[in-house]
Structure formats: C-alpha cells, structure tokens
Amino acid sequence: MTSALQEYFDATIANEQRIEPRDWVPDGYRKTMVRQIAQHAHSEIIGMQPEGNWITRAPSLRRKAILLAKVQDEAGHGLYLYAAAETLGADRTELTENLIAGRQKYSSIFNYPTLTYADVGVIGWLVDGAAICNQVPLCRSSYGPYARAMIRICKEESFHQRQGYELLMTMMRGTQAQRDMVQEATNRWWWPALMMFGPPDADSTNTAQSMAWKIKRHTNDELRQRFVDMSVPQARALGVSLPDPQLRWNPEREHHDFGDIDWVEFKRVVSGHGPCNAERVAIRKAAHEEGAWVREAASAYAEKHAREEVMT
Amino acid sequence: MKNEWPLWEVFVRGKRGLNHVHVGSLRASDGEMAVRHARDLYTRRNEGVSIWVVPAAAIVASSPDEKDPFFAPSADKVYRHPTFYDIPDNVPHM
Numbered sequence: 562m563t564s565a566l567q568e569y570f571d572a573t574i575a576n577e578q579r580i581e582p583r584d585w586v587p588d589g590y591r592k593t594m595v596r597q598i599a600q601h602a603h604s605e606i607i608g609m610q611p612e613g614n615w616i617t618r619a620p621s622l623r624r625k626a627i628l629l630a631k632v633q634d635e636a637g638h639g640l641y642l643y644a645a646a647e648t649l650g651a652d653r654t655e656l657t658e659n660l661i662a663g664r665q666k667y668s669s670i671f672n673y674p675t676l677t678y679a680d681v682g683v684i685g686w687l688v689d690g691a692a693i694c695n696q697v698p699l700c701r702s703s704y705g706p707y708a709r710a711m712i713r714i715c716k717e718e719s720f721h722q723r724q725g726y727e728l729l730m731t732m733m734r735g736t737q738a739q740r741d742m743v744q745e746a747t748n749r750w751w752w753p754a755l756m757m758f759g760p761p762d763a764d765s766t767n768t769a770q771s772m773a774w775k776i777k778r779h780t781n782d783e784l785r786q787r788f789v790d791m792s793v794p795q796a797r798a799l800g801v802s803l804p805d806p807q808l809r810w811n812p813e814r815e816h817h818d819f820g821d822i823d824w825v826e827f828k829r830v831v832s833g834h835g836p837c838n839a840e841r842v843a844i845r846k847a848a849h850e851e852g853a854w855v856r857e858a859a860s861a862y863a864e865k866h867a868r869e870e871v872m873t
Numbered sequence: 874m875k876n877e878w879p880l881w882e883v884f885v886r887g888k889r890g891l892n893h894v895h896v897g898s899l900r901a902s903d904g905e906m907a908v909r910h911a912r913d914l915y916t917r918r919n920e921g922v923s924i925w926v927v928p929a930a931a932i933v934a935s936s937p938d939e940k941d942p943f944f945a946p947s948a949d950k951v952y953r954h955p956t957f958y959d960i961p962d963n964v965p966h967m
C-alpha cells in the first residue's frame with residue numbers, strides 16, 4: 562500500500578505537479594516542509610522588530626507611513642506562512658511556543674541591531690533583496706500552499722526593496738553625515754546579508770534531499786552568487802562601496818568573485834549568541850503572553866453570542 | 874491554557890464579474906472578526922471587492938485517495954465535449 566502511495570507522490574513531483582494538503586506524503590517530506598515553513602514564518606514575525614524599532618522615530622510622516630505598511634506586510638507574510646504550515650497538520654500555537662522556547666529557528670539576520678535610520682533603507686535594499694533572491698524560486702516549490710504563499714509574498718517584497726533603495730538615494734543626496742550613515746549601515750549589513758543564503762553547499766546537509774523533493778530549487782551558493790552579482794551595480798548606482806576588498810568581476814566565470822564569509826560568526830549568531838537574539842525572543846514571548854487575555858476574552862465573547870443566537 | 878481560535882477559509886472576489894476565489898486561511902474567534910482579519914491580511918492592496926469566510930470545519934471535500942475512481946465518471950464521457958462530434962468544414966458558425 563505504502564509503495565503505491567510513494568509511487569504516486571514521486572510521480573507527482575517528477576511531473577512538476579504540486580502536492581496539495583490532503584495528499585499522502587512521506588514523513589520526511591512533511592517534517593522538512595513544516596520545519597522550513599515554520600522557520601520562514603518565524604523570520605517574518607521576528608523580522609518586524611528591527612524595523613519596528615524606528616516607526617515612532619521616522620524622519621517624516623511619509624517615511625512613517627511607508628515603514629508602517631512595510632512592517633504590516635511582514636506580519637502578513639508570517640500569517641500566510643503559519644496558515645500554510647497548518648495545512649500540513651502543524652498547530653499554530655505550538656509553532657509560536659517552539660519559537661519562544663528556542664526549539665525552532667529564524668533567520669540569523671534579524672539578530673543584528675538597527676542603529677540609524679539608514680539601517681531601515683539598507684534592510685529594504687539588501688535584506689529584502691536577499692529574501693527576494695531566496696523566495697522567487699520558492700514560488701515553484703512542490704508544496705502547493707507554500708508556493709502560493711510565496712507568490713503573494715514576492716509581489717509585496719518588491720515594494721520593500723524599492724522603498725529601501727529610494728530612502729538611501731534620498732540620503733545620498735543629503736549631507737555628508739547622511740552619506741556616511743548610508744555607507745556605515747551598508748558596511749554592517751553586507752556580510753550578514755550574504756549569510757542569509759545559509760552555509761556553503763559543501764556543508765549544507767539537507768540540500769540534496771530538498772532539491773530532489775523540489776522544495777529547494779537552487780543551492781545556497783548559487784543564490785548567494787546571484788545576489789552578489791545583482792547588488793554590485795546597485796551599490797555603484799547608489800554611490801556606496803561594498804566592504805569586501807576581494808570583490809571583483811571575474812570575466813572567465815562571468816560572475817563576481819568575493820571574499821570568505823565568516824562562518825564562525827554565522828554559527829555563533831544562529832546558535833543564539835548574536836547581538837540581539839535574547840531581546841528578539843523576549844519581545845515575542847512577552848507579546849504572546851500579554852496577548853493571552855485578549856485571545857481568551859474574544860473566545861468568551863464569541864461563545865456567549867453563539868449561545869444567545871441559539872436561544873433567540 | 875490552550876485557547877486557539879477556530880480556522881476560517883477565506884474567499885475573495887477580485888472584482889465585479891468574477892467568482893470568489895480561495896486565497897488562504899486565518900484564525901479568528903468569530904465570523905465578524907474573520908472578515909476583518911481577512912480584509913487586513915488578504916486585501917491590503919485592493920485585491921478584492923467582497924470577502925467570504927467559511928469555518929474550515931464546515932468544508933466537505935472529496936478525498937484525494939480516491940482521486941481516480943471518484944472523477945472517473947466524467948473522464949469516460951467523452952461525448953460531453955464538443956470535439957467529440959465531426960461536423961464538416963463547410964458548415965459555418967458551429
């Protein structure tokens with residue numbers, strides 16, 4: 562019986578068709594998919610914090626409205642993804658509890674602080690830019706609900722990247738102090754942005770299986786290279802330098818060569834010892850716990866009204 | 874204490890003249906809250922002019938396991954398709 566199911570699953574994947582919620586899937590596929598979607602959802606939710614930090618101190622009403630809309634989008638992305646995880650039988654409350662107990666991870670990039678308003682621009686440009694590189698191929702993920710969530714998310718990410726880049730262009734037309742802020746923020750975010758694509762292919766244990774299941778379409782190093790190649794002309798147009806003395810065009814490879822990534826730092830931040838890990842999780846935990854009475858009150862209200870409707 | 878709001882499936886009519894289409898799901902304590910959350914979650918950029926929410930538990934679905942036998946009655950009735958009928962080329966407007 563299982564082998565017939567397995568055959569049907571394999572054929573669906575091989576034919577580039579999507580797996581849908583009530584289909585039989587191997588346990589490993591379900592587990593991997595839940596882990597990937599949950600980690601992605603957590604990243605969107607935690608990702609609201611570094612930028613949310615600046616909402617009350619935005620330099621103008623226009624920038625404040627834009628930043629609010631952007632952070633609200635990230636909340637939406639998290640919710641699309643939790644909904645997708647639920648179609649695989651995951652429990653939404655449990656996922657949140659996994660996040661605040663440190664049992665599930667989120668992208669290491671959000672463990673860095675946002676020191677100036679230029680960080681808001683650089684996050685839009687580089688962090689959302691890297692996210693787009695990662696996410697566009699996921700629109701063809703073999704898991705239907707995840708692929709559909711990614712399509713929706715990718716449409717919105719374009720606004721995120723463009724508002725960030727426009728913010729930086731505005732600052733670059735300003736004072737020398739503002740230009741310095743942009744350069745300094747670029748220096749701080751460049752390497753963490755490159756780490757967003759995950760460990761090098763040689764050390765990436767899950768890649769082969771994920772590629773076979775078509776829940777991953779390109780390797781970490783392929784996507785990282787694509788991001789570097791896209792960012793170099795963007796940096797040039799902006800008038801900032803990227804903090805890598807080894808970064809140069811390689812005409813033979815037709816790609817940019819770049820310096821070594823500090824994987825020791827990456828591992829340190831992923832394992833909980835980045836500058837903001839504790840703060841990010843503490844804020845999420847407090848929001849969850851302090852919101853408990855609201856969730857309970859809404860349930861009590863709904864229950865009471867449902868009872869009244871039955872009686873009248 | 875565990876206090877999960879029920880799951881709702883969300884359908885959005887993109888514009889007048891189109892059907893409501895399933896866009897995803899969300900959690901809400903009642904239907905009114907589900908519609909409000911659906912507006913905030915699925916129509917932040919004019920994606921819709923009308924929203925339906927349905928308790929996910931109320932949906933009755935065909936089972937994917939019986940996919941082939943369940944849809945077989947429609948697969949073997951080729952005469953339901955216009956291309957089943959040979960009409961000479963010189964017959965116009967058909």
Ligand SMILES: [Fe+2]
Pocket residue numbers: 605634635638714718
């Ligand atoms: Fe996002």
Ligand SMILES: [Fe+2]
Pocket residue numbers: 635689692718721
């Ligand atoms: Fe974003």
